[in-house]
Amino acid sequence: MSELLVLIDHSEGEPRKLSLQMLTAATEIAGETGDTVAAVWLGPGASGAADTLGAHGAAKLYHWDSEDAQGYVTLPQVEALEQVFEQSGASTLFFASGNHIKDVAARLAIRIDAGVITDCTGLEVVDGAISATKEVFGGDLVTKARVAEGKKGFFGISPNAFAAEESGGGAPETVALDVSLSESATAAKVTDVEIQTSGDRPDIGEAAIVVAGGRGLGDEKGFELMEQLADAIGAGVGASRAATDAGWYPHRFQIGQTGRTIAPMLYIGSGISGAIQHRAGMQTSQNIVAINKDPEAPIFQIADFGIVGDLYNVVPKLVEELQSRAG
Numbered sequence: 657m658s659e660l661l662v663l664i665d666h667s668e669g670e671p672r673k674l675s676l677q678m679l680t681a682a683t684e685i686a687g688e689t690g691d692t693v694a695a696v697w698l699g700p701g702a703s704g705a706a707d708t709l710g711a712h713g714a715a716k717l718y719h720w721d722s723e724d725a726q727g728y729v730t731l732p733q734v735e736a737l738e739q740v741f742e743q744s745g746a747s748t749l750f751f752a753s754g755n756h757i758k759d760v761a762a763r764l765a766i767r768i769d770a771g772v773i774t775d776c777t778g779l780e781v782v783d784g785a786i787s788a789t790k791e792v793f794g795g796d797l798v799t800k801a802r803v804a805e806g807k808k809g810f811f812g813i814s815p816n817a818f819a820a821e822e823s824g825g826g827a828p829e830t831v832a833l834d835v836s837l838s839e840s841a842t843a844a845k846v847t848d849v850e851i852q853t854s855g856d857r858p859d860i861g862e863a864a865i866v867v868a869g870g871r872g873l874g875d876e877k878g879f880e881l882m883e884q885l886a887d888a889i890g891a892g893v894g895a896s897r898a899a900t901d902a903g904w905y906p907h908r909f910q911i912g913q914t915g916r917t918i919a920p921m922l923y924i925g926s927g928i929s930g931a932i933q934h935r936a937g938m939q940t941s942q943n944i945v946a947i948n949k950d951p952e953a954p955i956f957q958i959a960d961f962g963i964v965g966d967l968y969n970v971v972p973k974l975v976e977e978l979q980s981r982a983g
């Protein structure tokens with residue numbers, strides 16, 4: 657029996673939703689392999705989150721209560737995780753498939769001889785090994801991938817690929833890490849952090865519903881309509897690159913190959929053609945609704961529901977209907 661490690665992505669003392677989804681996924685895998693699940697929390701704040709992590713399946717919690725975890729670039733987290741692997745004898749790590757943690761995972765993999773599979777949208781146990789589902793070429797192909805035998809396996813999990821569920825576990829056993837960093841780990845210091853918020857709306861990477869607007873909006877005022885729609889259903893707002901390049905909405909909300917990857921339960925795209933680079937960032941959404949006046953727009957090929965029409969006719973009616981139901 658071994659431990660399946662889940663690296664907890666957290667903000668302001670709270671585990672992000674994806675971390676609880678990963679714990680749930682790991683708990684399901686552990687149910688088949690006979691392993692146990694251990695959460696790894698790097699940085700201050702673990703004690704306040706222990707019960708939540710336990711409730712979602714963590715039997716153990718490795719924590720490193722040091723500002724150094726976030727105070728330097730990448731390497732302190734690599735070295736702390738290396739220590740967890742040494743201490744636990746584990747051979748599996750689940751991590752949130754974001755850019756920063758992918759960097760951590762890649763560097764750690766080189767050090768401890770692991771294979772890394774990023775952006776996993778499904779996990780199953782096949783012949784005793786973890787097999788990951790991964791969508792490639794902008795979601796046109798679904799692949800199954802496994803780490804080569806004998807190597808440790810790191811799996812980067814996409815947001816919303818799994819539902820977070822409590823499994824009834826109690827508070828986990830806690831193990832404090834005593835990490836002594838190498839000189840090179842502290843060579844690049846983080847001097848300032850600016851947290852970019854989405855205001856009162858949920859972050860598009862975590863939101864269950866994302867409303868996205870493209871060039872078809874015509875101008876930046878069109879995003880006021882997108883925000884009205886989003887606020888009527890508690891959604892985050894995203895944009896195509898054409899819209900962000902035009903300066904209609906900030907770049908941090910761009911969805912796609914060179915923007916954010918999202919996988920909400922519901923994506924509603926208005927005035928977006930569905931170029932492959934955009935699809936690369938949203939194709940794994942569970943339900944896709946497209947509003948476009950061109951019936952030949954490629955987005956309709958992947959849409960579950962399509963509305964052919966002028967978005968300025970369709971969306972205001974949708975907002976009105978949703979607001980009347982909410983009221």
Ligand SMILES: Cc1cc2nc3c(=O)[nH]c(=O)nc-3n(C[C@H](O)[C@H](O)[C@H](O)COP(=O)(O)OP(=O)(O)OC[C@H]3O[C@@H](n4cnc5c(N)ncnc54)[C@H](O)[C@@H]3O)c2cc1C
Pocket residue numbers: 869870871872873895896897898899910911912913914915916926927928929930931932933934937947948949950953965966967968
């Ligand atoms: C290397 C590279 C990386 C890229 N990365 C990204 C990326 O990360 N994300 C991304 O989005 N793009 C990316 N792109 C750009 C991508 O190729 C497309 O150009 C872009 O996605 C188009 O955005 P759009 O769908 O908003 O605009 P368009 O393709 O111009 O589509 C606008 C759509 O709006 C419809 N429309 C117009 N008016 C209305 C109306 N009144 N009502 C309803 N529908 C209307 C039109 O029929 C059309 O289908 C990348 C390109 C390259 C080369």
